[in-house]
Amino acid sequence: MDHGISTTFAGDNNILCCQVARDAINRPRFANENIAQRIESLIVDQCRRAGDFSHRQAVALTYARALDLIINEGKHHPLVSSEIFEDIVHVFSPKLYEWELVASTKLEQNATEAQLILLNKLLKPPSELVRAPIDKKNYVKHFTKPLYDNKPDFSNRNTIRNPYRAYTWLRKHQPVYWCEHLQAWFLTRYCDVIAAQADSRRFSSNRMQQLINARVPENKRTHLNEFIKLASRWMYSQDGDTHKASRHLLGNAFTPRSIEALRTIIQDITDRELSRLHGQTDLKTALFDRVPALILARLYGMKDDEALRLRRWTRDIVMFLGGSQDADQGPDQALEGIKEMYAFFAELIEQRRRQPRNDLVSRVLESGQNSDASLDEVLAQIVFILVAGYTTSADQLCLGLLHLLKHPQQLEALLADPTLIGSFIEEMLRFDPAGSLSHRLLMEDVTIDDVTMKKGQLVYLIRASANRDPEKFPDPDKFDIRRAKNEHLTFGRGEHFCMGTALFRLEAEIVFSSLLKRFPHLHLIARRPATWRNSNLQFRGLKTLPVDLGTGV
Structure with missing residues (x-):
């Protein structure tokens, strides 16, 4: 200085x-x-x-x-x-x-404590010159004790905004943790999360009624019966044979061959959207909110403006299910959104029954006819794919770019070697997943580490925490696009493994490769930092991501 x-x-x-x-x-x-x-x-x-x-x-x-x-x-x-x-x-x-x-x-x-110890080493004066507390053993740990020895508060928006310190505390001190605010158990270690994901007998996905009970006061639940009925038909709310049947309906639409066939379409959409960008812009609004919606529009055989209209419905539904603390993302908005979505797609299905096309809706209808599935079952899975696929895809692309730009050495490595794009995508999924957790309902008492979780209670499988478990990932808080053996849990495991995984990976590969090729000098704007959504623990994301695109190619 x-x-x-x-x-x-x-x-x-x-x-x-x-x-x-x-x-x-x-x-x-x-x-x-x-x-x-x-x-x-x-x-x-x-x-x-x-x-x-x-x-x-x-x-x-x-x-x-x-x-x-x-x-x-x-x-x-x-x-x-x-x-x-x-x-x-x-x-x-x-x-x-x-x-x-x-x-x-x-x-x-x-x-983290490790980062503070590093900072202490960098700042600590030579012991020959100074004899002060900073020179004593364990000084940093003692000085920062109030930060790390208190139970996390998941009703606090700062905890929601950046929960990773809280997850670290839970893994160390209470890996099986009862969260009073969300009325659910948290599992935060990799070994526990992956085991629960594979155990559908004890950890059921049929949890919609219990989620509503935890979100809404008892005197206001009655009018949400329709929401529970509709959302319980989604395959992510089902178990066993019912889940397999629903998953089979979507099988033809998500084969490797059908996904790869979308490559040209995704590239065309991405190129068109990138051609509109210049100077300083908010990429959350100008790019990442648009591309996934437009891709889903092509997949569903919809017009572009129709897909952009559906963004509000999906946002209202997933933000409510994720436990949003914002008043404008509550049960009333979610109920209105799900009813309007079902009405929209019921009409679209009727159009495809009369005039089939080469799109997802027609392929699912064909699968339904072959399996004797009802129209209600077909409609439920068509709605679910849009609900599950849009918001998390947009948020994950946004988070991935933010962390890449905040780590300029990693960005330089990717620009120098584009073949790292695949490992970059896996690392961004591990480091900060947009869908940070999933929930299950206990079908019987389960005991882990002498803590017994009771039948009928909700359990949150915190994948974002499992992805940073040092027992599984060396140096887990480091963003490293060259990370080897990156077995993250962001897409789940077992029978509920996300069907849209291949589609998102293709989408991310094309979007990031094209963006960095066209704008290799893009960077964050110091005076306009990204702003975070801080109301929802399950669905992480940004409100804005201002960038300077620099000199384009």
């Missing part, structure tokens, strides 16, 4: 903050490249107009200048993870909120 900053934090803050402020006002050095420089520029302009500065402005200038130095060091010397730098920014943020340039949120704690 320069002399002014270093003395400020070593001596009399009141006097030396004024020295820093005078230096900032007399010798402007900002270029508005990041949030700290923007704040400094704003305050300096105000002080120059007034001809003087207040103590409050001097303190804010000191914090802004220190934060600017930290940001620049982080760019040129990436010694620690981006998560730690986010924490540092949040430490400085309270002094910057008053300038309305940083969102006023509670301090987010992203850093």
Whole structure:
């Protein structure tokens, strides 16, 4: 740090903050490249107009200048993870909120104990010069004890926004955990999650009634009977032979051959959407919300505008099922969405019965005729594929790009070697899955580690936590697109393994390959950070992903 900053934090803050402020006002050095420089520029302009500065402005200038130095060091010397730098920014943020340039949120704690120990090693002065607590053994662990020794609160939006520290705590201290807020057991270790996924006898998927009971007060459940009836027909809510029959209906639409046949269609859609992009844009809205919807439109033989209309219905349904804390994503919206979707697809099925086409709806109808499935069963699975496939696909693409851009060395490696695209896709699925958990209903008492979960209770299989279990994945909190043997659980295992897996992998391969080929210099915008959805533990995603596309090809 320069002399002014270093003395400020070593001596009399009141006097030396004024020295820093005078230096900032007399010798402007900002270029508005990041949030700290923007704040400094704003305050300096105000002080120059007034001809003087207040103590409050001097303190804010000191914090802004220190934060600017930290940001620049982080760019040129990436010694620690981006998560730690986010924490540092949040430490400085309270002094910057008053300038309305940083969102006023509670301090987010992203850093793990291992990351803090690394940061301590980098910052610790030589023991020959300093004898202080920071030099003592286990200092970091003792100092950060309050962060890691408290039970996580899953009603807190900051926990929902970034649950991985909470998952780490649960794996270490309570791998079988009762969450009072969600009225469900959490299984967080890889071994427990994979075992439960394979055990449909004790861990049933027929859980829709219990999910509604956990989401909605008893006096408001009656009018949701129709929602329960319709959603219980989806194959993800079924077990055994009923589930197999429903899965068979969709078999012809998701064979490797039929998926590969979509390659040209997906490429054409992606190229068309990319051709509309330029400059600085929100890729969540401009690309990732659109491409999956348009692909599903082709799959279903629908018009583009029809598929884009369906996005609201699917969002309202999955956000409610995931336990959204937002008032506008509650049971009423979900019920309206599912009724409108069923009405839409009932009419579409009737059209295909009269005039079959080469699309998913016609193929499922044909399978239904061959298996004597009712039209209600056919309709349920056609609706389910759209509900299951749209939101998570859009969110996963968005999350994947965010983490790639936050790890520039990984991005450079992928640009240099495009054959890494497959392992990058698997790593983004492991590192931060958009569908972070699935639920099951206990058909009998189950005991794990001397903890007994009772028959009739809900169990959450936290795949996002299992994917970061150090017993399965070395250095699990590291984003590594070269990771070998990446046996993540994002698509589930056993009889409920996701049927859309091959389609999503093809979609992701084409979208990311095409995006990086056309815009190899794209990057995040320092002054416009991505914003997170923080209302839903099950379905993770971003609200916005602003990027600068740089110079396109």
